Amino acid sequence: MFVGHYGPSFAIKSFQRSISLWTLFLAVQLLDVGWSVLVFCGLEKVRIVPGITASNPFDLYYMPFTHSLVAALAWGIGGIILCRLLLGIRDWLACIWMGTAVFSHWIFDFLVHRPDLPLYDNTAKIGLGLWNYPLIALAIEALLLFGGLIMYLRRTRPLNAVGRLGPPIFGVLMLAIQCLIFFGPPPISPVAAAVTALVSYLAFAAVAAWLEHNRESAAA
Numbered sequence: 370m371f372v373g374h375y376g377p378s379f380a381i382k383s384f385q386r387s388i389s390l391w392t393l394f395l396a397v398q399l400l401d402v403g404w405s406v407l408v409f410c411g412l413e414k415v416r417i418v419p420g421i422t423a424s425n426p427f428d429l430y431y432m433p434f435t436h437s438l439v440a441a442l443a444w445g446i447g448g449i450i451l452c453r454l455l456l457g458i459r460d461w462l463a464c465i466w467m468g469t470a471v472f473s474h475w476i477f478d479f480l481v482h483r484p485d486l487p488l489y490d491n492t493a494k495i496g497l498g499l500w501n502y503p504l505i506a507l508a509i510e511a512l513l514l515f516g517g518l519i520m521y522l523r524r525t526r527p528l529n530a531v532g533r534l535g536p537p538i539f540g541v542l543m544l545a546i547q548c549l550i551f552f553g554p555p556p557i558s559p560v561a562a563a564v565t566a567l568v569s570y571l572a573f574a575a576v577a578a579w580l581e582h583n584r585e586s587a588a589a
C-alpha cells in the first residue's frame with residue numbers, strides 16, 4: 370500500500386491538534402522509510418519479479434526488521450517514545466496516537482501484500498494479496514486517502530487559497546501517482562525503488578507541512 374497509508378494521518382490530525390500533519394505523514398510510512406534505508410544498505414532484500422503480483426513486481430522476500438508483526442509493534446512503541454522525546458509532545462494520548470499511526474502501516478500492508486509479511490523474524494508469512502486485484506486495491510487506497518482527507522478538511526479551515534485548494538489537489542495528485550505505480554513501468558532495480566520511495570515519503574511530508582501551514586483548526 371502507498372497513498373492509502375496517509376488516510377490515518379489526515380484522520381488522526383483531525384482530532385489530535387497537538388501533532389503536526391507532516392510528522393503523521395512520516396509516522397504512517399516509518400516502516401517503509403526504514404525499509405528503504407535497509408534495502409539501500411543491503412540489510413533487507415527485495416528483487417524485481419515481473420508478474421509476481423498483478424499490480425507490482427516486488428518479491429519482498431526478506432524484511433524482518435521493518436515488516437514483521439513483532440518489528441512493526443516495536444516500531445509503534447518507538448513512535449510513542451520518539452513523539453515524547455524528540456517532538457516534545459507531553460500529552461501521552463497524542464503520543465499513543467502517533468504510535469498507532471506507525472503501526473497502522475502494517476495493518477494496511479497486510480490487506481494488499483502477498484504472503485510476504487512475517488509474523489516474526491522471516492517466518493510465518495501472511496498477507497491477503499489484494500495487489501492481485503488492482504482495481505480493488507486501488508479503490509481501497511482511494512477510500513482510505515479521501516476518507517481521511519475529508520475528515521481533516523471538515524475539522525480545519527483554510528487561511529488562504531493554498532489552504533483551500535491545496536489539499537484536494539494534493540489528494541488527486543497522490544492518487545495519480547498511485548495509478549502510475551500500479552499501471553506504469555516497473556522500477557529498474559531494487560535500490561532505485563527504495564530511493565524513489567524514500568524521496569516520495571520525504572516530499573509528501575514536506576508538502577503536508579506546507580499545506581497545514583495554510584489551514585487552521587475549525588474550532589480556533
Ligand SMILES: [Zn+2]
Pocket residue numbers: 370400401436474478
Ligand atoms: Zn510497507
